[in-house]
Amino acid sequence: MTEIRKQITRLRAELPEGVALCAVSKFHPVEALREAYDAGQRTFGESRVQELLEKIPQLPADISWHFIGHLQTNKVRQLIGRTAMIESVDSERLLALIDRESEKAGVITRVLMQLHVAAEETKFGFTPQELEDYFANRRFESLRATHICGVMGMATNTDDTDRISSDFRQIADTFRRIRTEIAPDLRGFDTISMGMSDDYPLAIAEGSTLVRIGSTIFGARQY
Numbered sequence: 001m002t003e004i005r006k007q008i009t010r011l012r013a014e015l016p017e018g019v020a021l022c023a024v025s026k027f028h029p030v031e032a033l034r035e036a037y038d039a040g041q042r043t044f045g046e047s048r049v050q051e052l053l054e055k056i057p058q059l060p061a062d063i064s065w066h067f068i069g070h071l072q073t074n075k076v077r078q079l080i081g082r083t084a085m086i087e088s089v090d091s092e093r094l095l096a097l098i099d100r101e102s103e104k105a106g107v108i109t110r111v112l113m114q115l116h117v118a119a120e121e122t123k124f125g126f127t128p129q130e131l132e133d134y135f136a137n138r139r140f141e142s143l144r145a146t147h148i149c150g151v152m153g154m155a156t157n158t159d160d161t162d163r164i165s166s167d168f169r170q171i172a173d174t175f176r177r178i179r180t181e182i183a184p185d186l187r188g189f190d191t192i193s194m195g196m197s198d199d200y201p202l203a204i205a206e207g208s209t210l211v212r213i214g215s216t217i218f219g220a221r222q223y
């Protein structure tokens with residue numbers, strides 16, 4: 001068995017029911033993705049538009065592509081219609097643009113709202129308060145071609161597992177408040193994307209429904 005197949009098989013056995021796996025394949029060649037595909041993996045995560053658009057035609061059409069990187073507004077149009085989900089919506093401006101371009105293209109785009117809870121300044125996203133305000137003010141009602149399916153977030157990059165768990169708890173708590181108190185009429189708001197190679201067990205313990213795992217499956221990235 002190849003290492004990639006071994007890891008996919010191991011993860012599939014290990015992840016609890018209700019937790020989906022996004023195999024993060026950024027910076028890895030299509031041969032590596034094909035190995036994962038042959039092991040049964042169908043959801044892949046990419047973080048750069050150009051790389052994603054180059055990979056799509058080289059791989060089977062039944063792959064669900066998740067975009068997980070910071071999306072520049074000038075790249076939105078190229079991406080619309082190509083993904084199963086854009087996980088990294090980090091501003092209302094980006095969301096409005098995705099909605100406008102999706103409507104123009106005649107497609108519905110599924111997205112996650114990215115939450116910023118980590119200590120690093122460099123991470124993108126809404127603060128929990130900003131996101132709760134967005135839903136409390138029912139600004140999602142103006143969307144015409146975008147379906148908000150949940151939230152995505154990252155924990156602080158640290159060895160402190162208490163801090164990591166509390167970051168994940170904050171993401172999950174924000175999701176639950178929106179879903180049960182702020183906008184209980186929202187439909188299909190059911191995804192909490194959190195957890196990467198180094199921290200996914202902690203994310204699952206806090207309620208993740210979608211883990212994004214790269215280096216554990218594919219090895220170290222060659223930037």
Ligand SMILES: *Cc1c(COP(=O)(O)O)cnc(C)c1O
Nearest residue numbers: 024047068196197212213214215
């Ligand atoms: C690269 C990346 C991952 C995967 O990270 P690994 O540590 O390789 O598992 C997950 N989520 C996002 C947003 C990423 O950019």
